[in-house]
Amino acid sequence: MKFTLFLILLIACVTSTQVSASEGWYFGLTIGESPLVPIGPYPNRAECADMAGSGLYSHPWRCHLGYPQCEITGNGFFYPKDYSYPVPDDAPIQFTNCFRADSATTPHQNWGWYFLFYTPTEVSIQRCRNYDEYAALADTVTGDEIANYSDMRCPGAPCFSVGFDTACE
Structure with missing residues (x-):
């Protein structure tokens, strides 16, 4: 009887502390007045924050390992190639x-693996397998980017991961 009661209490404690399978961590992007595009879910805040940080700033891989002399080297993978660095506070592309x-x-x-596609009025997240199709649009349609x-040696580059952390920008 005691063992059964202990087992019931143990199961109750474990299930009450678990995060719901339907919950996750997201960061968001918007351009201008467009609706927020949530990107995720990531399994925890740390992985979400690490990917979001790499989206904001490019930096050497050693930064993820805690080495000193960790410097920002430019914009991260949130921004088109010609976007100014540092990104102005009033820039059209905004991050949450x-x-x-x-x-x-x-x-x-x-x-899986994704990349960001921008038109003059919205941002979208696209599957990496469609990269060539969207690259052709960016090359031919004014304003599409x-x-x-920046670091094509990163795992998955030119795409970034959703659901797991591989940030190395």
């Missing part, structure tokens, strides 16, 4: 810090 949300009601991406991944 990581937030926790219900994946069942928040637009989200499946685990693909976010730039």
Whole structure:
């Protein structure tokens, strides 16, 4: 009887401390007056923040390992190649810090590789397998741009990961 009661209490404690499978961590992007595009889910705030930080700023890989002399080398993978650095506070592309949300009601991406595509009025997140198609649009349609991944040695470059952390910008 005591063992059964202990087991019931243990299960209750474990299930009450677990994060719901439908919850996740997101960061968001918007351009101008367009709606916020949530990017995620990531399994925890740390992975979300690491990917978001690499989206904001490019930096050597050693920064992820805690080495000193970690410097920002330019814009991260949120921004098109010709975007000014540092990004002005009033820039059209705006970022929101990581937030926790219900994946069942928040637009989200499946685990995998993505890139950002910009038109003059909106931002969208696209599957990496469609990169060539969108690169052709960016080359031919005025105002269409693909976010730039400056370090092509990064895993998955020119795309970034959603659902897991591989940031090395």
